[in-house]
Amino acid sequence: MLYHNLFDSHIHSVNSADAHHSVMYMAERAQSMGMMGIAITDHADCGRLVEPGYITRILQSIFDVAKAKAAFRHRMTFGVGIEIGVDGNPLAADKLVKSYSFDFVLGAIHGNQEGMCYYNAPYDSNTPEENKALLDSYFKDMQEMVDWGGFDSLAHITYPLRSAARLNVALDLEPHKEQIDAILKGLADQGKALEINTSGLRSPLGELIPPLWILRRFKELGGQHVTIGSDAHRVDQVGSGIQQAMDALNQAGFDYFAFYRTRRPIMLRVV
Numbered sequence: 001m002l003y004h005n006l007f008d009s010h011i012h013s014v015n016s017a018d019a020h021h022s023v024m025y026m027a028e029r030a031q032s033m034g035m036m037g038i039a040i041t042d043h044a045d046c047g048r049l050v051e052p053g054y055i056t057r058i059l060q061s062i063f064d065v066a067k068a069k070a071a072f073r074h075r076m077t078f079g080v081g082i083e084i085g086v087d088g089n090p091l092a093a094d095k096l097v098k099s100y101s102f103d104f105v106l107g108a109i110h111g112n113q114e115g116m117c118y119y120n121a122p123y124d125s126n127t128p129e130e131n132k133a134l135l136d137s138y139f140k141d142m143q144e145m146v147d148w149g150g151f152d153s154l155a156h157i158t159y160p161l162r163s164a165a166r167l168n169v170a171l172d173l174e175p176h177k178e179q180i181d182a183i184l185k186g187l188a189d190q191g192k193a194l195e196i197n198t199s200g201l202r203s204p205l206g207e208l209i210p211p212l213w214i215l216r217r218f219k220e221l222g223g224q225h226v227t228i229g230s231d232a233h234r235v236d237q238v239g240s241g242i243q244q245a246m247d248a249l250n251q252a253g254f255d256y257f258a259f260y261r262t263r264r265p266i267m268l269r270v271v
């Protein structure tokens with residue numbers, strides 16, 4: 001099935017240290033794919049992974065989106081966004097979010113309070129017990145982020161699974177179901193969104209983040225808002241996997257998904 005209401009709410013421009021292409025280049029690609037709009041969500045990690053100069057890059061990102069908005073005028077919608085790695089430091093995240101006028105704030109956990117990065121963690125040399133403890137602390141930091149609640153959508157909830165899959169390790173979510181439930185319930189109760197992140201489809205994980213059962217559980221627990229993002233770090237990744245994400249929304253019983261303007265959800269039909 002082909003969908004028409006396509007919106008990519010998670011795109012990194014060259015203003016993210018790990019991404020490669022300009023806002024204008026990413027936007028042109030999105031338009032050529034027939035997308036209604038995009039949100040640029042460059043990185044700002046607030047825990048120990050904080051990178052020097054990130055404030056300058058965030059300001060540049062905001063400015064680049066304003067330029068693209070002017071250049072594309074009514075042909076596409078743009079969101080000024082940010083992806084905050086809260087990483088155990090909600091105080092710093094709160095200060096950052098309140099310092100600028102964002103349309104959309106993605107909340108993520110990228111690292112722990114000791115500065116360990118979940119992207120590079122040694123999943124293959126860890127024992128299963130160590131990997132279980134690592135996921136336990138990942139979800140605890142995520143719960144703390146949800147309790148803070150200063151974001152709009154929770155990014156890539158099962159992020160460590162993608163990194164572990166690269167090392168041929170399949171992490172088990174079964175022991176963490178209660179933690180996941182509490183996070184989903186917290187999102188639903190506060191009217192926050194859960195993100196479907198399509199980057200897992202482009203990785204050895206080979207599935208959406210989160211998997212369908214988590215999306216269904218979110219719906220069961222009263223979740224209403226879902227955002228869709230490719231997490232593109234280069235131009236060829238813009239909009240990738242969004243059709244599959246729309247299929248997953250359908251299968252989980254969602255008739256609408258959201259994008260954000262001035263921190264408020266705007267609902268689009270899953271068509």
Ligand SMILES: [Zn+2]
Nearest residue numbers: 083108155156
């Ligand atoms: Zn992320």
Ligand SMILES: [Zn+2]
Nearest residue numbers: 010012083231
């Ligand atoms: Zn991202």
